[in-house]
Amino acid sequence: MHPINAYAAEKAKAPLKSFVIQRREPGPHDVVIEILYCGVCHSDVHQARDEWSNGTFPMVPGHEIVGKVTSVGSSVTQHKVGDSVGVGCFVDSCRVCQPCKSHLQQYCEKGMNLTYNGVEKDAKTPTYGGYSTEIVVDENYVLRIPSNLPLDKAAPLLCAGITTYSPLRQWKIKTGDKVAVVGLGGLGHMAVKLAAAMGAEVTVLSTSNKKKDDAMRFGAKNFLNTSDESVFTNHANYFDFMINTAAGNIDLGKYLSMIKLDGTMVCVGVPESPGSLNASALIMKRRSIAGSLIGGLKETQEMLDFCSAHNITSDIELIPVEKINEAYDRMVKGDVRYRFVIDINSLRK
Numbered sequence: 001m002h003p004i005n006a007y008a009a010e011k012a013k014a015p016l017k018s019f020v021i022q023r024r025e026p027g028p029h030d031v032v033i034e035i036l037y038c039g040v041c042h043s044d045v046h047q048a049r050d051e052w053s054n055g056t057f058p059m060v061p062g063h064e065i066v067g068k069v070t071s072v073g074s075s076v077t078q079h080k081v082g083d084s085v086g087v088g089c090f091v092d093s094c095r096v097c098q099p100c101k102s103h104l105q106q107y108c109e110k111g112m113n114l115t116y117n118g119v120e121k122d123a124k125t126p127t128y129g130g131y132s133t134e135i136v137v138d139e140n141y142v143l144r145i146p147s148n149l150p151l152d153k154a155a156p157l158l159c160a161g162i163t164t165y166s167p168l169r170q171w172k173i174k175t176g177d178k179v180a181v182v183g184l185g186g187l188g189h190m191a192v193k194l195a196a197a198m199g200a201e202v203t204v205l206s207t208s209n210k211k212k213d214d215a216m217r218f219g220a221k222n223f224l225n226t227s228d229e230s231v232f233t234n235h236a237n238y239f240d241f242m243i244n245t246a247a248g249n250i251d252l253g254k255y256l257s258m259i260k261l262d263g264t265m266v267c268v269g270v271p272e273s274p275g276s277l278n279a280s281a282l283i284m285k286r287r288s289i290a291g292s293l294i295g296g297l298k299e300t301q302e303m304l305d306f307c308s309a310h311n312i313t314s315d316i317e318l319i320p321v322e323k324i325n326e327a328y329d330r331m332v333k334g335d336v337r338y339r340f341v342i343d344i345n346s347l348r349k
């Protein structure tokens, strides 16, 4: 065990500041990763501020981790020293339940071991995330970053990328499908790029006109400013599929009215408080509403390889760790273009 520089919220809502953690001694199946970049997900904000009421503190957030392998345990076969690798939202799971056996570790019946705000396999040692200089992870939970992807811009793929890729695949989005993306933030901008690469006709539903040019650059065909009420009637029954990435509550019934017969809205955003829905918004056009949680390891690797083939990465603002509290505040205001990524070298002082 040796001390590792990190940044932590010492208690709920406290600003993040410098903090020292210990990592476990690597075992035979472990990979030691020198962290180079870590993306900043809105879930980091929700959890550091305990908006989901499940926070354990001190908390070192960060689950969009990329770096280089610096050493491997004696039994490791999938990674070697010098490899570019990534770690997403979980670092282990039970491995024996049906979801785990079906490559759906995120739905592990025992509960996945979250990268932070969780516990290690011993069920008691707290896990600490990627706002830190080093992490030790079992090789089976480490992803390969394809060599053509720049590491800083690839970091957000580990959460924002897979969280939007997985439902697009699950609902079999294909050429010509009319896909709506609600909210153009970290997840939303990845949803636009991925759905466009799958051939969909993508429309962004955003709360202002500010992000219109960017949306079109990411591959959207249409952009609708939802502060203009007429967009809901003008596009009634229009979309095959809608992915809701909003970090706050939206009027679900109004957005559902834009979905056609048998279409689906998949919610991936997790607002602090529950929303409400009148069943008639579903009944009248046999619409569905569903949810989706990140993605399994196999699908995450598939997503990284898809991004490699289509040259897709995140649009980022690279920040030193000292700017993290400011970044959180900007994110809450929707002022993010389109993912903050921490340059972890700023923690190596």
Ligand code: NAP
Residues within 6 Å of the ligand: 040, 041, 042, 043, 044, 046, 159, 160, 163, 182, 183, 184, 185, 186, 187, 188, 205, 206, 207, 208, 211, 245, 246, 247, 248, 249, 250, 267, 268, 269, 270, 271, 292, 293, 294, 331, 332, 334, 335, 336, 338
């Ligand atoms: P983000 O970068 O802050 O983007 C969220 C965007 O949603 C904002 O930029 C804004 O876009 C829009 N928005 C925010 N509040 C809104 C409101 N009240 N009404 C309408 N639109 C609103 O956040 P993110 O990192 O993409 O995360 C989005 C949500 O997904 C968070 O709740 C996060 O915790 C959750 N999440 C879920 C999973 C999962 O597995 N399901 C994984 C990761 C994150 P416009 O400016 O375009 O309106």
Ligand code: ZN
Residues within 6 Å of the ligand: 041, 042, 043, 044, 063, 089, 159, 160
């Ligand atoms: Zn996330």
Ligand code: ZN
Residues within 6 Å of the ligand: 093, 094, 095, 096, 097, 098, 099, 100, 105, 107, 108, 109, 110, 111
């Ligand atoms: Zn399991």
